[in-house]
Amino acid sequence: MSFLRCILFLPFAAALVHGQSTSANISLAPRDNPTVPVAGLYHQVVMRHPYGLPGEADEKAIAPYISNALFRKIGDARACSEDWDKHSPNPELNTKMASESRLFSGGDRVSDAQSFHIGSTRSLKDNSQRVVVSFSGNDTFGQSWTWRVAAIVIQEGGSYVVDDVVYINDSSYEYAEDKPANRKLSGYLAAGCDGPHWAGYRLPEEPSGLVESLYQQVLIRTPGGVPRGEDWKIFAPYMSKALLKKIEDFNACVADWQRTRWDPKNPEKAPFGIFESGMFSGGDERTGPRAFRLERTQQQKDGSVRVYIKLSWWDAPAHKRADDFREFTSADHPVIWRVAAVVGQEGGRSVITDVIYLKDKADPRDTEGRLSKSLSYECKGPRWVGYDQFSSVK
Numbered sequence: 001m002s003f004l005r006c007i008l009f010l011p012f013a014a015a016l017v018h019g020q021s022t023s024a025n026i027s028l029a030p031r032d033n034p035t036v037p038v039a040g041l042y043h044q045v046v047m048r049h050p051y052g053l054p055g056e057a058d059e060k061a062i063a064p065y066i067s068n069a070l071f072r073k074i075g076d077a078r079a080c081s082e083d084w085d086k087h088s089p090n091p092e093l094n095t096k097m098a099s100e101s102r103l104f105s106g107g108d109r110v111s112d113a114q115s116f117h118i119g120s121t122r123s124l125k126d127n128s129q130r131v132v133v134s135f136s137g138n139d140t141f142g143q144s145w146t147w148r149v150a151a152i153v154i155q156e157g158g159s160y161v162v163d164d165v166v167y168i169n170d171s172s173y174e175y176a177e178d179k180p181a182n183r184k185l186s187g188y189l190a191a192g193c194d195g196p197h198w199a200g201y202r203l204p205e206e207p208s209g210l211v212e213s214l215y216q217q218v219l220i221r222t223p224g225g226v227p228r229g230e231d232w233k234i235f236a237p238y239m240s241k242a243l244l245k246k247i248e249d250f251n252a253c254v255a256d257w258q259r260t261r262w263d264p265k266n267p268e269k270a271p272f273g274i275f276e277s278g279m280f281s282g283g284d285e286r287t288g289p290r291a292f293r294l295e296r297t298q299q300q301k302d303g304s305v306r307v308y309i310k311l312s313w314w315d316a317p318a319h320k321r322a323d324d325f326r327e328f329t330s331a332d333h334p335v336i337w338r339v340a341a342v343v344g345q346e347g348g349r350s351v352i353t354d355v356i357y358l359k360d361k362a363d364p365r366d367t368e369g370r371l372s373k374s375l376s377y378e379c380k381g382p383r384w385v386g387y388d389q390f391s392s393v394k
Helices: 035-048 056-065 068-087 091-098 185-190 207-221 229-238 241-261 371-376 387-392
Strands: 110-123 129-139 144-156 159-167 291-299 305-313 335-346 349-357
Touching (some): 035 056, 035 110, 035 144, 068 091, 068 185, 091 229, 159 185, 185 229, 207 229, 207 291, 207 305, 207 335, 207 349, 241 371, 349 371
Antiparallel strands (some): 129 144, 144 159, 291 305, 335 349
16 A cells, blocks of 8 residues: 555544635544545645646645545556557647646636535445535636535545545536536546556547447537547547647637737637537537437548548437427437548558538538638637638638
């Protein structure tokens, strides 16, 4: 056992159990209280703001409050990340995009958790405890946010320790069926990994098999905008060096727009790019398809292969409410559209080089688009040039 796992609980364990500030008098709480390790862990999180996989100092600080299993998962995730970097066409981009999560407090959107409050505790069927933690903090644009996670606490060696963290999705959905399952810290740590080894490049070599594997993940994860964190670990290995470079330039272009156009009195997203779109499926209502089917493949003169995909979406639930007079779709009568994934060869393996958003022939207003062009819209490499100059951007 690592010596880090043998450090005793520090005497501030119950600091924020009832919402006291960190300046309140802190007393040692009983070690048989499941909120003790939660308060200890999140005291460190608020104080240290660990970003991505914890470094040596952060790991030492949080080690007394987490389980042996979670400690090992963090070590495996670090080894896996290093293994990924050895094979990656762009290690710097991969590390940055994969780590853009506050792994213990959750959320890519929120920069730092500035305070926390421990809420309800509930016993689960496996004898673990679910302890809800509420946070307050500001994002990088100065906007205030509140959000929640749930620490999963187990008994180990006669004391309670945190074994996992659930990122609670408090967003509102019209239909409960559309709300994705809450994600977990353990899921992030294991994404794309086989223990300490990177498994993300063990993808099908045959173009249709690669595309089928990709769109299975699209259905499960419905990524909006450029994937980050856990989603990035899943989707990045499918993409070519050129496509990864376009994503890197897009991120830099957005940052350039923020430097030159950002107004703290009127905060907004950059008015360009693919923030609300599905990279692999299209924009607006096409972000989250419910089903897909490969239709055909087509060899291109440049050696690439286009794999044509039929995507479908329908309302959930299948039967409309009695008080809803909208025209509903269903699994039998879905909205249908098509895209084409472009597959090329790179380093002896198949990769996605682009996605074509095919024109809907039944809609005269629809136009064909490409992922690569969406990533460079209003940008010239990493620089924002604006709509007026877009016609000159190649």
